Amino acid sequence: xxxxxxxxxxxxxxxxxxxxxxxxxxxxxxxxxxxxxxxxxxxxxxxxxxxxxxxxxxxxxxxxxxxxxxxxxxxxxxxxxxxxxxxxxxxxxxxxxxxxxxxxxxxxxxxxxxxxxxxxxxxxxxxxxxxxxxxxxxxxxxxxxxxxxxxxxxxxxxxxxxxxxxxxxxxxxxxxxxxxxxxxxxxxxxxxxxxxxxxxxxxxxxxxxxxxxxxxxxxxxxxxxxxxxxxxxxxxxxxxxxxxxxxxxxxxxxxxxxxxxxxxxxxxxxxxxxxxxxxxxxxxxxxxxxxxxxxxxxxxxxxxxxxxxxxxxxxxxxxxxxxxxxxxxxxxxxxxxxxxxxxxxxxxxxxxxxxxxxxxxxxxxxxxxxxxxxxxxxxxxxxxxxxxxxxxxxxxxxxxxxxxxxxxxxxxxxxxxxxxxxxxxxxxxxxxxxxxxxxxxxxxxxxxxxxxxxxxxxxxxxxxxxxxxxxxxxxxxxxxxxxxxxxxxxxxxxxxxxxxxxxxxxxxxxxxxxxxxxxxxxxxxxxxxxxxxxxxxxxxxxxxxxxxxxxxxxxxxxxxxxxxxxxxxxxxxxxxxxxxxxxxxxxxxxxxxxx
Amino acid sequence: xxxxxxxxxxxxxxxxxxxxxxxxxxxxxxxxxxxxxxxxxxxxxxxxxxxxxxxxxxxxxxxxxxxxxxxxxxxxxxxxxxxxxxxxxxxxxxxxxxxxxxxxxxxxxxxxxxxxxxxxxxxx
Numbered sequence: 071x072x073x074x075x076x077x078x079x080x081x082x083x084x085x086x087x088x089x090x091x092x093x094x095x096x097x098x099x100x101x102x103x104x105x106x107x108x109x110x111x112x113x114x115x116x117x118x119x120x121x122x123x124x125x126x127x128x129x130x131x132x133x134x135x136x137x138x139x140x141x142x143x144x145x146x147x148x149x150x151x152x153x154x155x156x157x158x159x160x161x162x163x164x165x166x167x168x169x170x171x172x173x174x175x176x177x178x179x180x181x182x183x184x185x186x187x188x189x190x191x192x193x194x195x196x197x198x199x200x201x202x203x204x205x206x207x208x209x210x211x212x213x214x215x216x217x218x219x220x221x222x223x224x225x226x227x228x229x230x231x232x233x234x235x236x237x238x239x240x241x242x243x244x245x246x247x248x249x250x251x252x253x254x255x256x257x258x259x260x261x262x263x264x265x266x267x268x269x270x271x272x273x274x275x276x277x278x279x280x281x282x283x284x285x286x287x288x289x290x291x292x293x294x295x296x297x298x299x300x301x302x303x304x305x306x307x308x309x310x311x312x313x314x315x316x317x318x319x320x321x322x323x324x325x326x327x328x329x330x331x332x333x334x335x336x337x338x339x340x341x342x343x344x345x346x347x348x349x350x351x352x353x354x355x356x357x358x359x360x361x362x363x364x365x366x367x368x369x370x371x372x373x374x375x376x377x378x379x380x381x382x383x384x385x386x387x388x389x390x391x392x393x394x395x396x397x398x399x400x401x402x403x404x405x406x407x408x409x410x411x412x413x414x415x416x417x418x419x420x421x422x423x424x425x426x427x428x429x430x431x432x433x434x435x436x437x438x439x440x441x442x443x444x445x446x447x448x449x450x451x452x453x454x455x456x457x458x459x460x461x462x463x464x465x466x467x468x469x470x471x472x473x474x475x476x477x478x479x480x481x482x483x484x485x486x487x488x489x490x491x492x493x494x495x496x497x498x499x500x501x502x503x504x505x506x507x508x509x510x511x512x513x514x515x516x517x518x519x520x521x522x523x524x525x526x527x528x529x530x531x532x533x534x535x536x537x538x539x540x541x542x543x544x545x546x547x548x549x550x551x552x553x554x555x556x557x558x559x560x561x562x563x564x565x566x567x568x569x570x571x572x573x574x575x576x577x578x579x580x581x582x583x584x585x586x587x588x589x590x591x592x593x594x595x596x597x598x599x600x601x602x603x604x605x606x607x608x609x610x611x612x613x614x615x616x617x618x619x620x621x622x623x624x625x626x627x628x629x630x631x632x633x634x635x636x637x638x639x640x641x642x643x644x645x646x647x648x649x650x651x652x653x654x655x656x657x658x659x660x661x662x663x664x665x
Numbered sequence: 666x667x668x669x670x671x672x673x674x675x676x677x678x679x680x681x682x683x684x685x686x687x688x689x690x691x692x693x694x695x696x697x698x699x700x701x702x703x704x705x706x707x708x709x710x711x712x713x714x715x716x717x718x719x720x721x722x723x724x725x726x727x728x729x730x731x732x733x734x735x736x737x738x739x740x741x742x743x744x745x746x747x748x749x750x751x752x753x754x755x756x757x758x759x760x761x762x763x764x765x766x767x768x769x770x771x772x773x774x775x776x777x778x779x780x781x782x783x784x785x786x787x788x789x
Contacts, residue, residue: 073717073730075685108714129686130729154700154732193686203672204679212669325675326666334667 072110074151077127079192081116081278082271082310083432084123088140092124095140099147109151115279117192119179120432122162127174134174136162179430182449184411186419187235187395188435191279196314199321202282208327210401211286214293215335223294224250227397229405231417236262236353236390237465237494239416239483245387248377249295252385257297259288260381260388262358263304263311266350267466268517270497272421273391275433277304277311280395281318285328285341287394290401292339295387299340303358306345315343350467350521354569355388357523368525369569390495392421412438416482426463426499429454439480442472446500457502461585465494467514467521468574470581471507490581492574506603507586508593512540514578522571529572532563536579543590544604546597553590557583602664605649609665614639616661623653623662684726692750694728694773696720699744701735707742708761715762716745719769728773741787747772756784
């Protein structure tokens with residue numbers, strides 16, 4: 071029996087900030103002191119508070135150590151694990167009160183969250199099936215096979231109001247019933263884990279922190295729809311997720327939870343993992359299936375829909391990772407429990423990956439209907455460096471932005487669509503006053519131009535032309551006429567592209583045009599970038615009244631663009647200036663200005 | 666895996682190994698073992714482990730075992746404090762693994778503090 075468990079985050083975020091070395095040091099220090107029989111080290115999935123990684127939690131006290139370094143490990147072992155003295159300097163500030171250590175759940179970051187899809191992330195060892203089972207794992211599958219008919223399972227999922235978490239928001243129960251209704255000798259279940267939106271990492275974290283819940287949910291889906299085989303299509307860029315998923319599948323087979331005659335019910339189900347080669351378009355359901363079949367990942371026209379003719383031409387149900395992650399809890403707790411969370415037409419919770427200009431970068435799960443203000447100001451801890459919130463980008467390259475004026479909009483599928491945005495898979499990138507909205511639109515267009523598969527012309531050529539127009543605007547060479555053309559082209563691409571990639575590619579442009587048109591106009595008419603981001607439009611100059619002639623800027627300038635003698639006013643040669651901003655950072659008198 | 670019972674057996678067994686990670690609210694009993702240099706020198710480690718093992722064996726989910734630093738009465742180490750919600754703290758002194766087992770059974774299970782082992786009895 072272990073008297074203490076030390077949980078160390080082994081998610082991708084903390085792994086990149088050295089958590090494997092911490093675990094190694096921890097195990098060595100523990101062994102050196104002969105504590106290996108008393109203290110257990112557990113590598114978990116993501117805790118969510120990635121900004122503070124690497125993260126360590128020590129039980130039974132529940133101490134939350136943040137930004138732990140390898141050099142801190144001996145002290146933690148000696149002081150805390152051996153002598154029971156909590157290492158206060160490493161505790162997350164918010165958990166330290168006058169003389170007590172607060173539970174993590176009471177901190178602002180976790181307090182408002184409600185974890186359904188992420189319930190086991192950071193709680194269990196994802197490579198140990200028994201820890202999953204300890205939290206009622208596979209109980210939902212057992213319940214379905216023993217107590218419910220496939221129709222009843224679909225009914226429960228329908229009644230819960232669960233909608234696809236990959237972005238589209240299609241009712242999951244309905245999707246399952248379509249596949250169930252089609253007769254075929256073979257049907258498939260596919261899990262879409264090809265999470266490609268820049269800044270989104272919800273699905274990765276679920277796979278890394280709780281892979282068994284996806285296996286269980288896919289088996290339930292297989293039972294409900296009459297499928298005996300499943301595929302998980304996961305990005306090759308997620309090596310930790312792939313490894314843990316493979317370990318989990320192996321364990322599930324050993325326990326007889328995958329394979330033939332599961333729970334003696336006559337139901338067979340097995341899973342395969344397919345790695346995506348990193349094409350964004352493969353996140354689109356038909357392209358994904360084409361890729362699993364071994365062909366080049368290109369979308370197919372719909373209809374026929376996958377429920378009729380999907381993978382290998384057979385009826386197929388495809389859901390995203392987060393959608394599946396909700397299923398076992400819905401079965402165990404009932405449809406009413408799930409439907410009690412969220413808003414009228416968007417039930418349950420949604421996971422968001424918070425990124426950009428925000429203090430608590432990381433993963434949050436909140437009930438649908440929470441406002442953007444609550445997410446950013448309360449859970450996210452606000453904008454760092456005293457800057458002002460400008461907008462939040464949701465839905466990645468397919469989504470739009472929510473401006474500060476709409477911060478109190480309750481976030482759900484329908485409200486976001488109504489303001490010209492979309493839920494997307496859950497990437498939430500926060501921008502402050504230093505972000506140029508035209509530049510943001512350009513960033514996402516750059517991405518879609520790269521990722522367009524090239525099959526249809528509106529997307530292949532259209533997005534390229536869109537990007538060129540944006541380049542023209544940010545270079546200060548556009549006219550107001552171009553702005554109208556830009557809008558026309560956006561609508562054309564939306565209406566005529568073959569798949570979701572092209573149909574949504576203009577969204578970042580349209581949304582920024584809708585809410586920040588004046589920034590576009592400033593770029594065109596005044597040749598000025600209000601945020602000072604677009605280099606071609608930025609001009610650095612020296613204020614003659616403030617300059618003391620200290621020569622500091624001239625010495626730092628990498629382009630020799632600044633001239634002037636000691637104790638005389640300096641000037642910047644705008645032809646030579648490369649707009650790096652070093653002079654502005656160097657000047658102690660605030661004499662360098664940017665416009 | 667053939668039956669729900671099989672799965673439940675694995676679950677209950679696995680759960681037992683993870684009780685240490687449960688979120689302990691205010692209504693749990695805390696057993697605190699003095700683990701400063703003085704405590705360790707006097708043999709606090711075996712005492713600590715005896716508590717952990719016996720509590721696990723008895724399946725006492727409402728009890729957590731943790732350590733603390735020097736309480737200040739080094740001559741009485743190993744010292745163990747038992748704090749039950751709403752009750753006065755009991756301090757046991759000069760503990761051994763055998764005494765620890767008795768404390769778990771008499772005090773934590775049956776609710777009768779063992780007066781003979783307490784600091785009050787030792788300082789009389």
